[in-house]
Amino acid sequence: xxxxxxxxxxxxxxxxxxxxxxxxxxxxxxxxxxxxxxxxxxxxxxxxxxxxxxxxxxxxxxxxxxxxxxxxxxxxxxxxxxxxxxxxxxxxxxxxxxxxxxxxxxxxx
Ligand code: AMP
Ligand code: ZN
Numbered sequence: 684x685x686x687x688x689x690x691x692x693x694x695x696x697x698x699x700x701x702x703x704x705x706x707x708x709x710x711x712x713x714x715x716x717x718x719x720x721x722x723x724x725x726x727x728x729x730x731x732x733x734x735x736x737x738x739x740x741x742x743x744x745x746x747x748x749x750x751x752x753x754x755x756x757x758x759x760x761x762x763x764x765x766x767x768x769x770x771x772x773x774x775x776x777x778x779x780x781x782x783x784x785x786x787x788x789x790x791x792x
Contacts (some may be wrong), residue, residue: 686780688728688780691724692708692724699711701756702723702749702752706727706745707745708724709753710722716786717788717789719759719787720784721753722782723750723782723785724783725739727742730780731781733771750785753785754787759788764785764786764787765785766783766786767783769784
């Protein structure tokens with residue numbers, strides 16, 4: 684079966700979408716740990732930071748740029764926020780489709 688985030692990309696399962704273009708989609712985390720908790724993912728299936736290649740560097744930069752845009756739109760750019768990649772088992776990564784957590788609105792855990 685296809686990974687859960689690929690299914691969100693294909694709109695097979697619902698998500699509260701904050702941003703979308705041809706390469707990236709951003710949506711609310713289903714179990715938020717901060718007032719604003721948004722996941723920013725590439726539409727293409729890359730498992731983890733461990734699996735990115737040099738060809739993916741522009742795409743990874745776009746993930747961070749998208750986080751910045753979303754932070755501005757949600758009025759947390761000035762107050763500050765946290766960006767987080769969990770990587771692999773000991774990094775606590777649960778979903779095997781690379782995702783950038785945007786955490787803001789109050790002190791995130
Ligand atoms: P990580 O531990 O970094 O792999 O984070 C995975 C995140 O995905 C967790 O914060 C989950 O709450 C979130 N998550 C899992 N399934 C969904 C879903 N269907 N929609 C939105 N967020 C999800
Ligand atoms: Zn996937």
